[in-house]
Amino acid sequence: xxxxxxxxxxxxxxxxxxxxxxxxxxxxxxxxxxxxxxxxxxxxxxxxxxxxxxxxxxxxxxxxxxxxxxxxxxxxxxxxxxxxxxxxxxxxxxxxxxxxxxxxxxxxxxxxxxxxxxxxxxxxxxxxxxxxxxxxxxxxxxxxxxxxxxxxxxxxxxxxxxxxxxxxxxxxxxxxxxxxxxxxxxxxxxxxxxxxxxxxxxxxxxxxxxxxxxxxxxxxxxxxxxxxxxxxxxxxxxxxxxxxxxxxxxxxxxxxxxxxxxxxxxxxxxxxxxxxxxxxxxxxxxxxxxxxxxxxxxxxxxxxxxxxxxxxxxxxxxxxxxxxxxxxxxxxxxxxxxxxxxxxxxxxxxxxxxxxxxxxxxxxxxxxxxxxxxxxxxxxxxxxxxxxxxxxxxxxxxxxxxxxxxxxxxxxxxxxxxxxxxxxxxxxxxxxxxxxxxxxxxxxxxxxxxxxxxxxxxxxxxxxxxxxxxxxxxx
Numbered sequence: 001x002x003x004x005x006x007x008x009x010x011x012x013x014x015x016x017x018x019x020x021x022x023x024x025x026x027x028x029x030x031x032x033x034x035x036x037x038x039x040x041x042x043x044x045x046x047x048x049x050x051x052x053x054x055x056x057x058x059x060x061x062x063x064x065x066x067x068x069x070x071x072x073x074x075x076x077x078x079x080x081x082x083x084x085x086x087x088x089x090x091x092x093x094x095x096x097x098x099x100x101x102x103x104x105x106x107x108x109x110x111x112x113x114x115x116x117x118x119x120x121x122x123x124x125x126x127x128x129x130x131x132x133x134x135x136x137x138x139x140x141x142x143x144x145x146x147x148x149x150x151x152x153x154x155x156x157x158x159x160x161x162x163x164x165x166x167x168x169x170x171x172x173x174x175x176x177x178x179x180x181x182x183x184x185x186x187x188x189x190x191x192x193x194x195x196x197x198x199x200x201x202x203x204x205x206x207x208x209x210x211x212x213x214x215x216x217x218x219x220x221x222x223x224x225x226x227x228x229x230x231x232x233x234x235x236x237x238x239x240x241x242x243x244x245x246x247x248x249x250x251x252x253x254x255x256x257x258x259x260x261x262x263x264x265x266x267x268x269x270x271x272x273x274x275x276x277x278x279x280x281x282x283x284x285x286x287x288x289x290x291x292x293x294x295x296x297x298x299x300x301x302x303x304x305x306x307x308x309x310x311x312x313x314x315x316x317x318x319x320x321x322x323x324x325x326x327x328x329x330x331x332x333x334x335x336x337x338x339x340x341x342x343x344x345x346x347x348x349x350x351x352x353x354x355x356x357x358x359x360x361x362x363x364x365x366x367x368x369x370x371x372x373x374x375x376x377x378x379x380x381x382x383x384x385x386x387x388x389x390x391x392x393x394x395x396x397x398x399x400x401x402x403x404x405x406x407x408x409x410x411x412x413x414x415x416x417x418x419x420x421x422x423x424x425x426x427x428x429x430x431x432x433x434x435x436x437x438x439x440x441x442x443x444x445x446x447x448x449x450x451x452x453x454x455x456x457x458x459x460x461x462x463x464x465x466x467x468x469x470x471x472x473x474x475x
Contacts, residue, residue, distance in 0.1 A: 012466070013042045017051035018444050019430050026056060028436045031464035035432055050474050054458055055445040058428040059202025059437035060383050060416040063332045064311060064373025066208045067219060067228070069137070071192045073106045073377035079132050080107035082396065087113035091124045094132075102182065105132035106377060108141070111344065116141040118169030131178070136287075137378050138258065140178065142169045150181045173258065176210050187218070190227035197460045197468035199383060200439030203231040203420040205332075205373065207283065207311060209256040211236025220245035229467045231437070233420045235283050238275075247463075251421065252281040252307060257291040268294065269301035281307030283332070287314040289353075296323045304329055309423065312375075313363075317356050321366035330369040330424035333358055335412075336379045336386035338402065342395030360390055360405045369424030372415035387412035387452040409449035436464035442472065 012028040019026065025040040026033060042048045077097050084090050090112055097103040103125060108116065121130045121143035129146035133139070142150075147167055153159045158172040171177075196204065208215065211234050222228045224245055231247045234240060235254040242250050253275040255268070263271075272282050282305070284295040295310060304327040313331045316324075324331065338358050345357055363370045372390070374381050390412040393402050414427040428434065441448050441456045448456055459469040 010045050010047050011043065012047045012049065012461070012464070013040055014049050014051045014056065014440065015040070015042075016053055017440065018053055018055040021445070023053060026430070026438075028438075028461060028464050031436055033430065033432055033434050033436050033438075036430065049440075049459070051440060051458075052442075052474075053444050054441045055443070055448055056430055057200070057413070057439045057441065058417045058430060058434075059439045059460060059462065060200045061203040061205070061371075061418065061420050061423070062196070062201050062373050062376075062383055062416065063205045063371045063418075063420075063423045064207045064334065065204055065376040065381070066137075066378070067189070067192065067204065067206050067232070068187065068215065069208070070377040070381060071187050071189055072104070074188065074191065076104040076106040078107055079105035080109040080112055080135050083107075084112055094121075094125050094130060097128075100128065102146070103128050103130045105130070107135045108132050109135050109344070116169075118142060118144045118147060118167070121146075121169065131182075135378060137175075138172055140171045140174060142171060144169070150177070172260070173256070187222075189219075189222040190225075193222070193226075193228040193230060194468060195381065196228075196230055197462070198457060199381070199454050200441075200457045200460050201230060201383065202437035202439070202460060202462045202467075203233065205233045205235060205251060205420065205423070207235045207254060207332075207373070207375075209235075209237065209254040209285070211254070212239040213241050216241055216244060216248065216250075220248045223247040229462045229465070231420055231462070249421070250280075252283040252309060254311075255282055255284045255295075257285050257294065259288055259290055262290065262294055265294065265297055265301065268298040272298055272302040276302065276305045281305050281309065283309040283311050285311045287312045289315050289317065292316060292320055296320060296327070299327050299329060307422070314358060315353060315356050316359050316362070317353075318362075321362060321368065324363070325367045328369065330371060331363055332371050332373055332423055333360070333363075334373055334375045334379050334386065335360060335390040335415075336374060336382070337389075338393055339385060339389040339395060340380055342401040343397050343399065346395065346399060346401060355402055355404065357402055358405070359402065360407045360411075362405060364407070364411070370415060371418050371423030382454055383416045384452050384454045384456075387416070390415065391452065409452060412452070436461050440473075442470070 014026040017026050024038045027035040077093050129149050130143040131146050132141045158174050160168045160170040162168050233251045235251045275282050286292040286295050308329045310331050393406045417427040418425050438461045440459045442458045458473045460467045
């Protein structure tokens with residue numbers, strides 16, 4: 001099932017669900033959990049679902065992803081591992097792209113074919129405009145036809161140029177420019193909403209730095225239509241409006257740091273201070289050692305505010321832990337990268353830094369608030385895969401990365417069940433009176449904790465409405 005939520009005119013009774021290690025019945029009514037009681041007597045008009053002992057969980061919250069980019073990626077050509085691993089495969093994928101207009105590629109990494117520029121793309125696909133996004137999301141690589149379609153790039157920051165001043169086709173942090181100058185494509189947000197619901201996800205934090213009024217309006221309209229049934233907490237720029245819809249709300253200021261153009265400490269601290277004065281927390285993107293140290297210094301200078309976040313904290317040396325704990329800044333990390341990119345890290349990252357990659361247990365032991373997201377489309381859109389990686393710390397090849405950072409399945413689940421607007425806080429619990437944002441699994445937790453698989457999701461309710469159910473669930 002993958003459609004707009006049905007009517008909420010009747011109560012739903014889940015019979016024989018596991019809640020807090022016991023079998024019970026759960027009544028959903030008027031958008032909340034109305035009762036948890038064994039031996040309930042359903043009314044004739046109730047929708048009755050046999051949970052068959054499956055565990056009922058709070059709906060998952062993906063605390064860091066990019067909705068519009070993920071929707072676009074679903075229509076794009078995969079250009080990196082694991083689908084594409086060498087130049088011949090990349091050429092074939094680009095040439096085989098359907099249609100006759102723009103070719104949009106995603107997920108590229110230099111391990112496939114080295115650095116790409118306009119000349120190489122022109123040789124591979126001479127008759128169509130091509131743009132390929134690096135897997136980090138920071139770099140776009142464009143062919144000559146694509147550059148011509150953009151028009152003048154004079155004075156545009158982030159445009160790499162050759163010795164003669166001509167664009168090489170490598171453009172950094174130009175997502176808004178591309179959106180403004182390339183004809184818009186249809187956004188199938190309903191398909192994305194259904195995929196998220198099938199994973200048990202009932203709320204998301206969109207962490208796109210340039211989110212503003214346009215993005216808020218688009219996502220609010222999709223939520224109001226039911227295309228995106230999830231609750232949406234939007235990070236974004238200073239221009240992101242505070243008013244939103246019934247299921248969309250404004251979150252912290254997203255601050256994007258790049259090693260190539262790091263701001264002065266005073267400049268960054270002033271930006272954080274201004275956001276705090278306006279009543280907003282700050283979420284600072286930190287994927288390198290330099291970025292994390294700068295972010296910590298700026299927060300210490302500006303003064304931390306409740307709700308301040310460090311996004312990723314990809315590399316966190318031991319000396320950063322007491323500073324993070326003192327600031328009470330929440331780390332929102334992505335353990336799935338241990339699986340998806342771990343083999344690359346083991347090959348490319350200095351061995352002395354590898355123990356500090358995508359840490360988990362160390363943050364917990366230091367008292368640093370911790371939550372998790374997928375970073376989709378730059379990471380796999382599967383919180384269950386992220387949980388498995390958090391527990392096993394295994395790469396795609398089966399190697400172990402950072403064994404000392406492994407956590408229990410219960411703790412891994414908790415990273416995705418903290419409140420949407422307070423990541424890293426106490427995990428939500430199933431109790432009468434809470435919003436009926438729920439995820440039912442096919443099996444009890446004792447079995448689920450050994451698998452942590454998306455295949456276990458039986459049904460998802462958002463605000464008491466059934467957003468997704470598997471074909472195996474009986475009613």
